[in-house]
Amino acid sequence: MREREREEMDDFDLVKEFLVESYENLDxxxxxxxxxxxxxxxxxxxxxxxxxxxxxxxxxxxxxxxKLESVxxxxxxxxxxxxxxxxxxxxxxxxxxxxxxxxxxxILHSIESxxxxxxxxxxxxxxTLVRLNQAGTAAEADHAAPVPAAEPIAVSMAVMEAPAAxxxxxxxxxxHPAEDDHAPKAAENxxxxxxxxxxxxxxxxxxxxxxxxxxxxxxGELVLARNQVLQHTAAQQEPALQRTAQRLNLxxxxxxxxxxxxxxxxxxxxxxxxxxxxxxxxxxxxxKVRLEMDGRETELDKTIIEAIKDPLTHVxxxxxxxxxxxxxxxxxxxxxxxxxxxxxxxxxxxxxNIEIIDDGKGIDPAIIKRKAVEKGLITADQAARMSERxxxxxxxxxxxxxAEKITNVSGRGVGMDVVKTNIxxxxxxxxxQSRVGEGTTLRIKIPLTLAIIPALIVxxxxxxxxxxxxxxxxxxRLEEKEAGIELINGTPLYRLRGNLxxxxxxxxxxxxxxxxxxxxxxxxxxxxxxxQFGLVVDQINDTEEIVVKPLGKQLKSQAVFAGTTIMGDxxxxxxxxxxxxxxxxxxxxxxxxANARTAVHQNGAAxxxxxxxxxxxxxxxxxxxxxLSAVARLEEFDRAKIEHAGxxxxxxxxxxxxxxxxxxxxxxxxxxxxxMSRRKKTESAAAKAQVVVYTHQGQNVGLLVEWIVDVIxxxxxxxTSGVRPGVLGTAIIKGxxxxxxxxxxxxxxxxxxxxxxxxxxxxxxxxxxxxPVARAA
Amino acid sequence: xxxxxxxxxxxxxxxxxxxxVKVVQEVIRYQQxxxxxxxxxxxxxxxxxxxxxxxxxxxxxxxxxxDRADAAKPMNVVVRTEExxxxxxxxxxxxxxSIDPSTFEPPPETLTGAARALIDGVxxxxxxxxxxxxxxxxxxxx
Numbered sequence: 001m002r003e004r005e006r007e008e009m010d011d012f013d014l015v016k017e018f019l020v021e022s023y024e025n026l027d028x029x030x031x032x033x034x035x036x037x038x039x040x041x042x043x044x045x046x047x048x049x050x051x052x053x054x055x056x057x058x059x060x061x062x063x064x065x066x067k068l069e070s071v072x073x074x075x076x077x078x079x080x081x082x083x084x085x086x087x088x089x090x091x092x093x094x095x096x097x098x099x100x101x102x103x104x105x106x107i108l109h110s111i112e113s114x115x116x117x118x119x120x121x122x123x124x125x126x127x128t129l130v131r132l133n134q135a136g137t138a139a140e141a142d143h144a145a146p147v148p149a150a151e152p153i154a155v156s157m158a159v160m161e162a163p164a165a166x167x168x169x170x171x172x173x174x175x176h177p178a179e180d181d182h183a184p185k186a187a188e189n190x191x192x193x194x195x196x197x198x199x200x201x202x203x204x205x206x207x208x209x210x211x212x213x214x215x216x217x218x219x220g221e222l223v224l225a226r227n228q229v230l231q232h233t234a235a236q237q238e239p240a241l242q243r244t245a246q247r248l249n250l251x252x253x254x255x256x257x258x259x260x261x262x263x264x265x266x267x268x269x270x271x272x273x274x275x276x277x278x279x280x281x282x283x284x285x286x287x288k289v290r291l292e293m294d295g296r297e298t299e300l301d302k303t304i305i306e307a308i309k310d311p312l313t314h315v316x317x318x319x320x321x322x323x324x325x326x327x328x329x330x331x332x333x334x335x336x337x338x339x340x341x342x343x344x345x346x347x348x349x350x351x352x353n354i355e356i357i358d359d360g361k362g363i364d365p366a367i368i369k370r371k372a373v374e375k376g377l378i379t380a381d382q383a384a385r386m387s388e389r390x391x392x393x394x395x396x397x398x399x400x401x402x403a404e405k406i407t408n409v410s411g412r413g414v415g416m417d418v419v420k421t422n423i424x425x426x427x428x429x430x431x432x433q434s435r436v437g438e439g440t441t442l443r444i445k446i447p448l449t450l451a452i453i454p455a456l457i458v459x460x461x462x463x464x465x466x467x468x469x470x471x472x473x474x475x476x477r478l479e480e481k482e483a484g485i486e487l488i489n490g491t492p493l494y495r496l497r498g499n500l501x502x503x504x505x506x507x508x509x510x511x512x513x514x515x516x517x518x519x520x521x522x523x524x525x526x527x528x529x530x531x532q533f534g535l536v537v538d539q540i541n542d543t544e545e546i547v548v549k550p551l552g553k554q555l556k557s558q559a560v561f562a563g564t565t566i567m568g569d570x571x572x573x574x575x576x577x578x579x580x581x582x583x584x585x586x587x588x589x590x591x592x593x594a595n596a597r598t599a600v601h602q603n604g605a606a607x608x609x610x611x612x613x614x615x616x617x618x619x620x621x622x623x624x625x626x627x628l629s630a631v632a633r634l635e636e637f638d639r640a641k642i643e644h645a646g647x648x649x650x651x652x653x654x655x656x657x658x659x660x661x662x663x664x665x666x667x668x669x670x671x672x673x674x675x676m677s678r679r680k681k682t683e684s685a686a687a688k689a690q691v692v693v694y695t696h697q698g699q700n701v702g703l704l705v706e707w708i709v710d711v712i713x714x715x716x717x718x719x720t721s722g723v724r725p726g727v728l729g730t731a732i733i734k735g736x737x738x739x740x741x742x743x744x745x746x747x748x749x750x751x752x753x754x755x756x757x758x759x760x761x762x763x764x765x766x767x768x769x770x771x772p773v774a775r776a777a
Numbered sequence: 778x779x780x781x782x783x784x785x786x787x788x789x790x791x792x793x794x795x796x797x798v799k800v801v802q803e804v805i806r807y808q809q810x811x812x813x814x815x816x817x818x819x820x821x822x823x824x825x826x827x828x829x830x831x832x833x834x835x836x837x838x839x840x841x842x843x844d845r846a847d848a849a850k851p852m853n854v855v856v857r858t859e860e861x862x863x864x865x866x867x868x869x870x871x872x873x874x875s876i877d878p879s880t881f882e883p884p885p886e887t888l889t890g891a892a893r894a895l896i897d898g899v900x901x902x903x904x905x906x907x908x909x910x911x912x913x914x915x916x917x918x919x
């Protein structure tokens with residue numbers, strides 16, 4: 001016993017490796033089973049499943065995990081017959097085999113946490129597997145191969161009763177001779193067969209996440225050191241030093257992006273388990289649901305993937321359980337019996353969007369309202385005043401569950417509110433849209449990473465603060481102090497395009513003493529959950545990529561700060577927690593709630609069709625608009641900084657070369673060229689160039705515009721006839737005829753016609769980044 | 778020489794304090810500090826220690842002693858704690874002294890206020906007393 005234990009300690013690394021490998025294989029197994037059920041002829045899947053189970057059985061035999069071995073063994077017997085084609089697959093068999101996978105996973109978890117196989121009882125499962133195997137044998141009397149069925153079941157029973165590890169081991173060893181020896185051979189065959197079909201990434205290596213985290217920290221420090229070096233060298237005249245500093249700058253930026261990428265994982269890794277979830281839930285509720293996935297390759301930071309795992313699983317279960325109707329109901333409604341659940345993921349504006357779309361019965365606002373009133377979440381009066389959209393959003397209210405009857409799948413009252421809280425915790429947002437009878441769309445927006453984030457640096461009371469860009473909506477500058485700021489009961493409010501925006505003064509909120517001496521007011525419009533508010537600061541400095549560092553234990557209780565960061569000059573700045581500030585200032589209080597509510601009311605149900613547009617002007621007062629969602633950023637450059645590369649205007653932007661597109665020129669306006677020369681003088685007068693930054697296939701492209709006018713939220717009717725190329729249509733916005741720009745077409749066209757040198761220069765930096773990188777394990 | 782009997786000493790409002798050398802990560806001169814709004818008053822601010830952000834605890838306030846004169850700049854004694862490094866803001870850094878364990882006595886009864894809870898005991902040095910600061914308790918500002 002002693003010796004055995006010591007050996008196991010020595011074997012611990014081996015065990016760890018076995019666990020990692022087995023988990024990976026099991027995840028694939030779930031998928032294979034589902035694929036198999038859909039297409040029972042996919043024998044290469046069977047071979048792969050068989051191989052996985054066989055490997056697990058073999059390895060745990062070596063490591064002395066007898067219980068696991070015996071369970072895997074029964075499954076292997078059944079699988080081998082399936083693979084040989086002497087037994088056909090059906091739902092019952094699939095269910096049993098999936099349960100087997102669960103059992104194996106359970107034991108593996110137990111091994112991981114407690115170093116023992118745990119005391120779960122798998123005899124019923126083993127019996128089922130054996131019975132299924134025998135049923136096959138009985139049906140096919142001509143199948144001569146004797147199946148050693150009784151043996152494994154006896155073994156597994158014995159194992160279940162055996163309390164001590166050593167006995168288990170003994171039993172497991174006893175089981176060895178009983179094993180029919182055609183299995184290993186079959187496994188070899190299977191491997192041969194599968195090696196052609198299953199592509200295992202050969203150029204990937206496994207790296208400990210801890211190491212990656214350490215690298216990330218180091219790179220964060222390198223970025224700071226780089227910033228300081230750049231600041232000091234700027235004052236030096238030495239050209240060699242200048243050059244070296246520039247080089248250091250570029251290398252650091254690339255290294256930072258490279259390390260960030262190593263932490264990125266395709267969301268598909270997480271989604272792999274969802275086909276199984278959907279299948280299980282659908283079977284349990286007697287529904288038919290097809291799961292479709294789009295954008296599996298969309299990459300996210302590993303920590304974020306971890307954070308959205310549970311919320312997403314919950315949403316999926318909910319959609320199948322509550323969203324999709326039973327087959328007969330669907331038929332009655334004239335829909336195909338099989339419901340469809342679509343998961344989409346894509347990058348947009350520096351964030352990841354995840355959508356879960358079902359074609360089920362949708363959410364009926366009337367039912368939601370009734371339930372909410374019954375549960376005492378809202379009063380009948382409130383319910384009557386609520387818009388449909390607000391009612392649908394009630395599903396996010398704490399303690400709300402719409403299930404008509406509580407099932408074992410979902411509907412225990414811990415639900416969507418937890419989903420929402422968890423998503424908001426990582427700086428994301430959740431939105432839900434639903435049409436009764438047609439389906440529900442749940443939209444989740446989350447940041448790409450939490451380690452290095454873009455932030456707006458502001459000053460208040462002499463201190464610098466960083467505001468995460470994800471919460472930032474817009475910046476408003478009032479030229480005169482307190483002009484346009486109104487007080488209601490002492491609460492300052494600002495009218496932003498007709499809507500009342502509650503204002504908070506950062507210096508008052510944080511009890512900073514230094515009063516602002518600047519003339520005018522700077523309002524940072526922020527989003528906190530569903531609400532908006534304006535944060536008044538003394539000064540708006542710049543946007544920067546900041547490395548997030550946690551607050552010390554002594555300051556953890558400070559809800560208004562999300563962390564700290566080190567600025568380029570080596571000073572420390574606090575990162576504001578927008579949600580925390582809003583809560584501490586009671587922006588979410590009933591008073592403002594009511595305000596927001598009436599605002600939503602006025603906009604009514606049309607809000608779903610509304611689009612947020614960025615309005616800008618080209619020369620000659622041409623008004624144009626692009627959807628704000630297409631815009632990555634708005635920037636202003638000194639005209640002196642705009643350089644030429646080939647025939648292309650370019651500008652150095654975030655350590656890369658960003659091509660600039662002169663919109664007037666690209667839009668093919670013949671007059672534009674003539675005007676260009678005429679305009680030269682006025683251009684130099686305006687020393688700053690306004691640029692709309694757009695991200696195209698991971699590359700930033702700038703659109704040169706004359707003047708950025710506004711951001712509006714408006715319902716528009718687009719007229720698409722007779723438009724020039726590069727324009728999607730025209731619409732009347734704010735009383736002016738405005739053209740809607742087809743951004744992707746313009747960018748594509750510009751990149752196509754771009755001088756080869758410029759294009760090469762831009763692609764070079766991309767290529768360097770797309771080098772294969774080690775994936776996190 | 779036993780490390781356990783070596784103490785890093787410093788002065789706070791004329792009192793001589795000591796912490797075990799093993800606990801001390803480093804001793805540095807005054808660092809630019811970022812104040813933390815709304816934080817407990819014992820928190821002096823945040824300092825950037827070569828890329829690591831360290832919370833600085835104002836020992837005078839923690840011990841219930843009067844504030845330093847405005848012009849006087851505190852020094853940092855960076856100590857290791859379970860939650861990472863924390864800096865203790867002190868008036869002046871003393872030397873590292875070796876102590877005869879037999880001179881130890883529990884905190885004197887006359888010691889009052891917040892200081893009482895943070896002091897493990899007293900060593901009777903020649904002509905002066907060395908107060909042994911419990912760093913874990915000292916940094917536990919909540």
